[in-house]
Amino acid sequence: MPKLSFAGPTTGNVFLDAMPSAAFAALRPSLERVHLERGHQVYAAGAIIDTVFFPIDSIISVVADMSDGKTAEIGLVGREGMSGYAIVLDQARSVHRCTVQVPDSAESIPIDNFRSALESVPELAAYCLRYTQATIVTIAQSAGCNSLHTIDQRCARWLLMAHDRVAEDLVLLTQDLLSQMLGVRRAGVTLAASALQESGFISYTRGQIVVLDRKGLESASCECYEAAERAWKTIMGYSISKTK
Numbered sequence: 342m343p344k345l346s347f348a349g350p351t352t353g354n355v356f357l358d359a360m361p362s363a364a365f366a367a368l369r370p371s372l373e374r375v376h377l378e379r380g381h382q383v384y385a386a387g388a389i390i391d392t393v394f395f396p397i398d399s400i401i402s403v404v405a406d407m408s409d410g411k412t413a414e415i416g417l418v419g420r421e422g423m424s425g426y427a428i429v430l431d432q433a434r435s436v437h438r439c440t441v442q443v444p445d446s447a448e449s450i451p452i453d454n455f456r457s458a459l460e461s462v463p464e465l466a467a468y469c470l471r472y473t474q475a476t477i478v479t480i481a482q483s484a485g486c487n488s489l490h491t492i493d494q495r496c497a498r499w500l501l502m503a504h505d506r507v508a509e510d511l512v513l514l515t516q517d518l519l520s521q522m523l524g525v526r527r528a529g530v531t532l533a534a535s536a537l538q539e540s541g542f543i544s545y546t547r548g549q550i551v552v553l554d555r556k557g558l559e560s561a562s563c564e565c566y567e568a569a570e571r572a573w574k575t576i577m578g579y580s581i582s583k584t585k
């Protein structure tokens with residue numbers, strides 16, 4: 342479990358809860374709890390970032406859309422992080438589409454409030470830059486993973502990452518969505534999910550994946566899950582991994 346340095350009331354978003362108290366104090370008055378619906382487009386590709394979201398048990402996918410209609414997920418944002426990190430790098434727009442994949446609650450803040458806190462509280466700016474570095478490292482790991490590891494391994498890794506970000510062992514996800522997320526044909530995902538189910542690691546019924554054997558799922562994943570988690574702990578000082 343993550344060790345939280347912030348001693349005040351917790352929001353449930355670990356990125357907020359672990360940030361320096363001066364940084365959280367600057368954001369807190371403007372935070373508003375919202376519910377994110379499945380499929381809600383948080384940002385279109387190229388759109389102005391008008392709100393920053395800090396998911397609680399929801400998951401936002403950062404997706405690259407190709408000109409032929411194919412898609413690939415390039416990042417996940419859950420209770421470890423925030424949406425719209427481009428703003429930390431002084432960019433007003435989201436290059437990629439961001440969509441809610443797993444519905445649940447999130448804290449939110451209007452972009453003007455976030456930006457003024459970023460400009461006036463050095464601890465917040467430094468913390469957000471570390472988050473940006475952790476995100477870049479994770480994306481780089483995924484790039485290597487996508488070119489070197491099998492669909493089965495990537496499927497297991499993705500499920501571990503999703504499992505870390507939801508409250509229960511249930512991940513609400515269709516195979517269509519999973520295939521879009523992994524950027525592979527649905528048939529490949531069906532085979533991978535079937536293999537994981539036959540091993541007793543997950544159960545899968547229409548749109549619902551239940552993680553039954555976390556250790557088994559970890560054994561089916563490549564090294565990339567653990568490598569990204571290690572980097573995250575080093576850079577941010579916390580981890581949301583459910584690995585014991």
Ligand SMILES: [Zn+2]
Nearest residue numbers: 486490563565
């Ligand atoms: Zn991998």
